[in-house]
Amino acid sequence: MPAPPLEMYLRRAETVVLVQVVSVDGQSVALRCTASLRGGTKVASTLSLEWHGLPIQVGAEFLLLSQGDAHYGPPPPVTVSFGTKGQGGWLGWLPFPISKAGGQTYAEGVYSHADGKMFIDAPPGDSDWKLSLPYIKRLLDLVPYDPHVSDKLDAPMQPAPGKAVDPSSNRTDGRR
Numbered sequence: 716m717p718a719p720p721l722e723m724y725l726r727r728a729e730t731v732v733l734v735q736v737v738s739v740d741g742q743s744v745a746l747r748c749t750a751s752l753r754g755g756t757k758v759a760s761t762l763s764l765e766w767h768g769l770p771i772q773v774g775a776e777f778l779l780l781s782q783g784d785a786h787y788g789p790p791p792p793v794t795v796s797f798g799t800k801g802q803g804g805w806l807g808w809l810p811f812p813i814s815k816a817g818g819q820t821y822a823e824g825v826y827s828h829a830d831g832k833m834f835i836d837a838p839p840g841d842s843d844w845k846l847s848l849p850y851i852k853r854l855l856d857l858v859p860y861d862p863h864v865s866d867k868l869d870a871p872m873q874p875a876p877g878k879a880v881d882p883s884s885n886r887t888d889g890r891r
Contacts, residue, residue: 725854729781729862731778732749737773777812821845821848
């Protein structure tokens with residue numbers, strides 16, 4: 716099981732974008748932003764970043780989350796890696812591979828715990844850890860970026876006021 720749930724990363728994600736790899740040169744990659752889900756005005760249409768960890772090839776697509784908060788200053792957009800070295804002191808970007816099935820787009824290697832129990836949003840017959848793009852967009856509405864999250868690491872995650880996730884209906888307003 717991946718850890719932590721996606722909403723824990725979203726608390727530290729000022730910027731969330733969908734990107735496609737346009738070139739690879741050793742550990743340096745160029746990424747083209749194909750969609751902005753949060754804070755996209757802070758990201759150029761093409762990013763050049765140092766890449767560690769995941770194998771990468773031209774054309775691959777990723778959900779890319781900035782990670783950082785104001786505790787150690789603004790996060791510099793310089794590194795993409797799953798090696799977070801403890802969220803309290805790490806600044807950079809996290810990539811989640813994108814897959815498509817049944818006309819739906821999914822981020823892989825993630826799950827949600829926003830309603831108090833583990834939830835994956837995989838297509839029928841698929842048991843992989845993934846969430847659909849519409850579900851991720853709902854989580855972005857529920858979980859705002861918190862630049863002071865490291866100042867209160869022991870505080871439980873709370874959805875935005877008046878919001879709740881009901882995974883059985885795939886809605887965020889509590890209605891079925």
